[in-house]
Amino acid sequence: MSSFWLFLIIVSLAVIGFFVGTSRAMSVASGDKRKLHSLPSYYGSNIAIFTIVPSFLLLVIWMLAQPLIVSSSVRSHIPADTIDPGSTIGLVMSDVQRLANGLDVAVSQGFMTEEDARSVQAGSSDIRARLGQAGVVLGSSVRPEVLQAAQEYRTMTSTGDMLRAIFVIGIALAGFAYAFRKTSVTFRARNTVEKTIYTLLLGAASIAILTTVGIVLSLIFTTGEFFSIQACLSEVDNYEQTHLAALRAADMNLQNCPLGNVALLDQMTSVTGETFSVTTGDYLSAFADFFFGTTWSPSFGGGSELGILPLLWGTFYISVIALLVAVPIGLFAAIYLSEYASSPVRAFAKPMLEVLAGIPTIVYGLFALLTVGPLLVSAFGDDGALGLNWMQGGTAVMTAGLVMGIMLIPFVSSLSDDIINAVPQAMRDGSLGLGATHSETIRQVVLPAALPGIVGAILLAASRAIGETMIVVLGAGAAARLSMNPFDAMTTVTAKIVSQLTGDADFSSPEALVAFALGMTLFVITLGLNVFALYIVRKYREQYE
Amino acid sequence: MNDMRRLERDVDTSDIKISAKGVQVYYGDNHAIKDVDVSIADKTVTAFIGPSGCGKSTFLRCINRMNDTIDVARVEGDIRIDGEDIYDKAVDPVQLRAKVGMVFQKPNPFPKSIYDNVAYGPKIHGLAQNKAGLDEIVEKSLRRAALWDEAKDRLNEPGTGLSGGQQQRLCIARAVATEPEILLMDEPCSALDPIATAQVEELIDELRQSYSVVIVTHSMQQAARVSQKTAFFHLGNLVEYGQTGDIFTNPQDPRTESYITGRIG
Ligand SMILES: Nc1ncnc2c1ncn2[C@@H]1O[C@H](COP(=O)(O)OP(=O)(O)OP(=O)(O)O)[C@@H](O)[C@H]1O
Numbered sequence: 107m108s109s110f111w112l113f114l115i116i117v118s119l120a121v122i123g124f125f126v127g128t129s130r131a132m133s134v135a136s137g138d139k140r141k142l143h144s145l146p147s148y149y150g151s152n153i154a155i156f157t158i159v160p161s162f163l164l165l166v167i168w169m170l171a172q173p174l175i176v177s178s179s180v181r182s183h184i185p186a187d188t189i190d191p192g193s194t195i196g197l198v199m200s201d202v203q204r205l206a207n208g209l210d211v212a213v214s215q216g217f218m219t220e221e222d223a224r225s226v227q228a229g230s231s232d233i234r235a236r237l238g239q240a241g242v243v244l245g246s247s248v249r250p251e252v253l254q255a256a257q258e259y260r261t262m263t264s265t266g267d268m269l270r271a272i273f274v275i276g277i278a279l280a281g282f283a284y285a286f287r288k289t290s291v292t293f294r295a296r297n298t299v300e301k302t303i304y305t306l307l308l309g310a311a312s313i314a315i316l317t318t319v320g321i322v323l324s325l326i327f328t329t330g331e332f333f334s335i336q337a338c339l340s341e342v343d344n345y346e347q348t349h350l351a352a353l354r355a356a357d358m359n360l361q362n363c364p365l366g367n368v369a370l371l372d373q374m375t376s377v378t379g380e381t382f383s384v385t386t387g388d389y390l391s392a393f394a395d396f397f398f399g400t401t402w403s404p405s406f407g408g409g410s411e412l413g414i415l416p417l418l419w420g421t422f423y424i425s426v427i428a429l430l431v432a433v434p435i436g437l438f439a440a441i442y443l444s445e446y447a448s449s450p451v452r453a454f455a456k457p458m459l460e461v462l463a464g465i466p467t468i469v470y471g472l473f474a475l476l477t478v479g480p481l482l483v484s485a486f487g488d489d490g491a492l493g494l495n496w497m498q499g500g501t502a503v504m505t506a507g508l509v510m511g512i513m514l515i516p517f518v519s520s521l522s523d524d525i526i527n528a529v530p531q532a533m534r535d536g537s538l539g540l541g542a543t544h545s546e547t548i549r550q551v552v553l554p555a556a557l558p559g560i561v562g563a564i565l566l567a568a569s570r571a572i573g574e575t576m577i578v579v580l581g582a583g584a585a586a587r588l589s590m591n592p593f594d595a596m597t598t599v600t601a602k603i604v605s606q607l608t609g610d611a612d613f614s615s616p617e618a619l620v621a622f623a624l625g626m627t628l629f630v631i632t633l634g635l636n637v638f639a640l641y642i643v644r645k646y647r648e649q650y651e
Numbered sequence: 652m653n654d655m656r657r658l659e660r661d662v663d664t665s666d667i668k669i670s671a672k673g674v675q676v677y678y679g680d681n682h683a684i685k686d687v688d689v690s691i692a693d694k695t696v697t698a699f700i701g702p703s704g705c706g707k708s709t710f711l712r713c714i715n716r717m718n719d720t721i722d723v724a725r726v727e728g729d730i731r732i733d734g735e736d737i738y739d740k741a742v743d744p745v746q747l748r749a750k751v752g753m754v755f756q757k758p759n760p761f762p763k764s765i766y767d768n769v770a771y772g773p774k775i776h777g778l779a780q781n782k783a784g785l786d787e788i789v790e791k792s793l794r795r796a797a798l799w800d801e802a803k804d805r806l807n808e809p810g811t812g813l814s815g816g817q818q819q820r821l822c823i824a825r826a827v828a829t830e831p832e833i834l835l836m837d838e839p840c841s842a843l844d845p846i847a848t849a850q851v852e853e854l855i856d857e858l859r860q861s862y863s864v865v866i867v868t869h870s871m872q873q874a875a876r877v878s879q880k881t882a883f884f885h886l887g888n889l890v891e892y893g894q895t896g897d898i899f900t901n902p903q904d905p906r907t908e909s910y911i912t913g914r915i916g
């Protein structure tokens with residue numbers, strides 16, 4: 107029985123349980139609702155919960171565990187000598203699984219009977235051709251031991267499925283019966299339902315939190331790996347410097363981190379007389395190189411300089427320009443919309459702004475690349491309209507900053523709009539009643555009251571600007587550079603993370619691992635900004651009542 | 652002939668501060684004020700009484716055009732202050748509101764310091780020459796509103812941190828700080844203890860020397876204590892208007908009588 111049907115059965119049992127429970131509650135109370143502790147529907151829900159929750163949990167666990175158990179058992183039955191030298195047990199196992207699934211498909215589509223499938227022989231009939239009819243493509247011709255393993259796999263799986271159906275339905279019925287028996291006048295069904303809802307909500311919240319923790323842990327782990335490689339490489343440099351002559355004489359050329367290579371380490375010790383070991387000082391110098399290095403020039407061959415400063419500078423510069431565009435425009439738009447616009451204008455303008463927020467960032471990137479960049483070049487570039495010759499190409503900090511600013515306008519304006527609208531009307535009345543004009547009221551009462559919230563909105567916008575990637579990739583160029591000229595091409599942390607990890611990067615090289623260190627740094631920065639923003643927004647909330 | 656003479660008298664008697672004729676207020680389809688005529692004298696305290704929802708606040712808000720800020724509200728009729736039609740196109744409502752101060756039914760201090768709350772109006776209208784002058788206005792206003800003793804050591808704390816009754820007095824201080832010619836007070840003592848109430852009533856009496864004060868109140872005793880004239884509103888109509896003593900001792904309308912004796916409300 108497939109898991110889908112099984113699930114349907116449990117759900118229908120639960121639905122039946124609901125109605126049975128409801129009417130059972132009415133009958134134990136002899137038709138008088140008031141005698142019951144809880145409303146009848148709670149008794150129904152209680153039975154439904156007891157039917158569905160344990161059985162569903164069992165189903166999920168079973169579905170996770172069965173494939174593992176079956177394949178490990180099948181795997182242990184494959185003789186080691188049948189594996190080709192170039193192959194691994196894992197590859198053989200995936201062949202086995204594909205064949206087993208292929209047979210299942212062939213049976214379900216009617217190209218084979220179950221009998222056929224069970225009795226096919228590797229030699230006697232051409233399985234490949236027969237499965238090909240059913241649309242299942244197998245790579246090579248099927249070998250007898252793979253076929254045998256696949257048959258074992260199928261039998262075990264089908265037995266497992268059958269047991270699963272029996273147990274799951276059994277548990278569902280048991281839960282049904284248990285809850286049914288508990289249905290009595292004094293049973294506190296309402297509290298049980300309450301607890302279930304609480305657990306459900308708690309579960310959802312913990313999934314969100316656990317995912318975050320998982321992401322952070324994986325980032326921390328790889329970042330640690332990056333720094334230990336960098337520290338090791340820095341020690342390699344030191345070691346080479348101090349023992350240059352001895353290493354030359356032995357014709358040894360250290361390039362990679364020798365840790366983990368016992369033979370090499372031994373050889374090094376015997377050549378130089380000093381054991382190679384990574385010290386705290388090496389870690390400090392690795393940290394210093396990363397956080398205070400002013401050059402970013404990764405090269406996968408070795409000898410890269412991975413200083414984050416040019417990238418942070420690019421990120422900072424572009425974000426600042428973006429905020430300079432987005433904050434005034436967004437804020438003024440919000441003030442206009444919430445304080446001055448008549449309701450027809452608002453009804454038209456707010457959705458328009460929200461459309462702006464719905465545009466994917468890659469489209470903004472194209473806009474930067476194809477429209478804004480050339481436009482800026484024609485004004486500030488070589489032979490530009492202003493004759494300034496400040497700009498060499500269309501990709502520049504200014505291009506990306508402007509477009510990112512446009513992207514952030516709706517973000518700033520809709521958040522600020524909500525915040526300004528949250529300022530109570532009584533506040534405005536108070537000011538107007540003292541003879542203040544509309545704009546005095548906005549400047550002196552509404553905006554100060556909304557200020558913490560607006561600052562929060564701006565900080566949230568800033569953390570979006572810092573995390574933005576696509577606009578930078580297309581609009582700002584790829585050159586990591588520390589420059590003051592906003593018309594120079596620069597790049598940001600996020601853009602470099604992408605470029606370090608795309609292509610056929612070797613994931614154990616520091617040049618690839620640095621992406622995680624960059625990601626971690628970015629994460630810490632935006633987390634800090636967000637926490638700060640939330641703190642401010644929350645403080646603001648306490649101001650009224 | 653008779654009409655003519657009455658009109659003449661209205662114009663001649665310069666002590667009519669506010670005169671309203673045929674005032675109608677609609678909130679959308681809800682007809683909240685129905686054809687109200689009232690003349691409010693200068694240097695007097697006029698009390699508006701009536702059951703909840705009868706339109707006291709609404710009528711009060713007509714006098715300083717605060718109803719302009721409500722989209723659905725529509726005011727018709729003729730309201731004059733010192734003979735000038737305040738709903739005339741040429742009248743700037745901002746100017747008007749500086750002249751006609753208001754204390755709202757619900758205390759609404761700004762989320763600023765106590766000092767800045769009181770100094771807000773004087774600053775906007777440039778009433779003080781310098782900081783010392785402003786300090787003086789703030790202190791005087793807080794004293795008049797009977798808040799000085801409680802607030803003098805915490806002038807820099809937010810006004811929103813005060814208790815409900817203190818906030819109410821802060822709003823009174825804020826309103827008197829701008830030196831309005833007319834002060835509209837919507838239930839200014841609803842959250843005050845008897846001592847603070849007595850102090851505010853004293854203030855109202857003092858203000859009467861130079862201004863005209865309109866006060867909305869649910870307390871018959873308060874209306875009788877502080878006002879010279881009383882207007883009784885019922886379901887949007889001005890039922891009866893006259894000398895406070897007459898209204899309370901000898902009401903002409905049966906609705907007035909049953910309200911002040913506690914039978915409707
Ligand atoms: N902003 C508004 N929008 C729509 N209707 C309103 C508004 N303000 C008041 N009303 C309506 O106008 C009528 C009169 O209200 P108003 O606030 O003037 O009563 P009130 O006499 O001040 O009552 P209370 O003594 O409870 O303060 C009520 O029916 C009310 O529902």
Ligand SMILES: [Mg+2]
Pocket residue numbers: 707708709756837
């Ligand atoms: Mg009112």
